Amino acid sequence: MTNEIIYVDENSEIPLFGVDFLGIIDRGTNVIEIKPLTLCNLKCKYCFVSAGDYDTNFTVDPNYLVKKIKEVVNIKGNYKIEIHFAPYGEILLYPNLFNLIREIWKIKGIEIISLQTNGLLLNEEIISQLEEVKITRINISLNSLRSEKANYLCNNMNYDLDTLLKNISRLLNTTIDVLIAPVWFPGENDEDIEDIIRFIKDLRKKGYSEKKIQIGIQKYLIYKTGRKLKKIRPKSWGYFYDQLSFLEKKYNIKLKLGPFDFGIHKRKTAAFLKVRKNDLLRLKVISKGRWKKEYIGKINTNFGIKVLLNKPIIQSEKFIGKDIKAKIIKANYKDNILTASFSI
Numbered sequence: 221m222t223n224e225i226i227y228v229d230e231n232s233e234i235p236l237f238g239v240d241f242l243g244i245i246d247r248g249t250n251v252i253e254i255k256p257l258t259l260c261n262l263k264c265k266y267c268f269v270s271a272g273d274y275d276t277n278f279t280v281d282p283n284y285l286v287k288k289i290k291e292v293v294n295i296k297g298n299y300k301i302e303i304h305f306a307p308y309g310e311i312l313l314y315p316n317l318f319n320l321i322r323e324i325w326k327i328k329g330i331e332i333i334s335l336q337t338n339g340l341l342l343n344e345e346i347i348s349q350l351e352e353v354k355i356t357r358i359n360i361s362l363n364s365l366r367s368e369k370a371n372y373l374c375n376n377m378n379y380d381l382d383t384l385l386k387n388i389s390r391l392l393n394t395t396i397d398v399l400i401a402p403v404w405f406p407g408e409n410d411e412d413i414e415d416i417i418r419f420i421k422d423l424r425k426k427g428y429s430e431k432k433i434q435i436g437i438q439k440y441l442i443y444k445t446g447r448k449l450k451k452i453r454p455k456s457w458g459y460f461y462d463q464l465s466f467l468e469k470k471y472n473i474k475l476k477l478g479p480f481d482f483g484i485h486k487r488k489t490a491a492f493l494k495v496r497k498n499d500l501l502r503l504k505v506i507s508k509g510r511w512k513k514e515y516i517g518k519i520n521t522n523f524g525i526k527v528l529l530n531k532p533i534i535q536s537e538k539f540i541g542k543d544i545k546a547k548i549i550k551a552n553y554k555d556n557i558l559t560a561s562f563s564i
């Protein structure tokens with residue numbers, strides 16, 4: 221059950237860079253990834269970020285996001301920028317989405333705005349609003365065209381596949397491009413993946429272009445803090461690509477998509493902090509995190525860090541506002557995502 225939703229604005233002093241589940245992720249390309257909230261309407265059995273189940277959730281003030289996005293774009297260069305909404309949660313639950321998108325379009329250099337969704341909250345009205353605010357592309361996670369399987373994987377007996385499919389065809393008749401992004405769980409939805417490929421091929425036969433309806437099969441990845449599907453062992457990247465090559469030949473369709481296919485290229489990293497694993501860092505504990513042992517630390521105005529308590533104790537407000545020395549346990553330089561641990 222969700223206990224609390226923390227509102228992240230400038231006054232909260234929670235920085236928008238450095239924390240994986242919140243704010244802005246800059247991977248040193250022309251794509252700027254935005255995570256404006258952590259709420260989800262599902263609790264999928266395979267969710268690698270365990271969304272839908274957080275003790276504390278977060279939602280970010282749109283003005284705060286726009287201000288920081290502007291700063292990032294100015295550093296990266298005001299051309300060919302894509303803003304990609306990819307929250308640890310469901311973007312259509314973000315109440316300020318349409319206004320936020322309108323404001324983002326005003327920033328010089330934005331050429332694409334795309335979002336990821338499980339699609340279940342789509343309806344005629346939302347689709348027309350998404351078209352009105354000129355969303356370029358919507359990526360929909362859909363792992364099966366069979367209700368039972370989709371219900372099982374998403375852990376939701378009310379998963380309304382028929383309505384979702386209806387909404388996908390509505391989207392196809394708008395200006396918005398659609399990318400169907402199934403996760404392949406080896407041994408679990410092998411046939412379903414082929415069903416989805418056939419579904420895409422049929423749509424293309426009906427006249428929808430390769431840009432209008434795309435498919436991006438994702439590899440099932442397991443993370444320590446994510447939920448895992450029982451009995452499913454992820455395969456190697458080599459096996460995954462071999463399987464995609466096999467299906468490409470079988471169905472005469474391109475399935476291996478790379479950065480080039482999405483116009484992704486290297487750009488200056490706007491927010492960068494030079495720290496290494498095992499460094500000791502002074503920081504201020506600024507907020508609780510999603511779980512009892514997680515906090516958000518503030519290193520400076522821009523940079524936050526996920527701080528994990530070494531001992532599983534009941535989350536206590538008494539740490540908030542404290543200056544501590546924490547040890548960096550993970551520094552993902554490519555994505556500028558930091559994690560530290562702290563003992564009490």
Ligand code: SF4
Pocket residue numbers: 260261262263264266267268269270271272307308309310338361
């Ligand atoms: S996989 Fe996506 S839709 Fe499912 S719980 Fe995670 S964030 Fe939500």
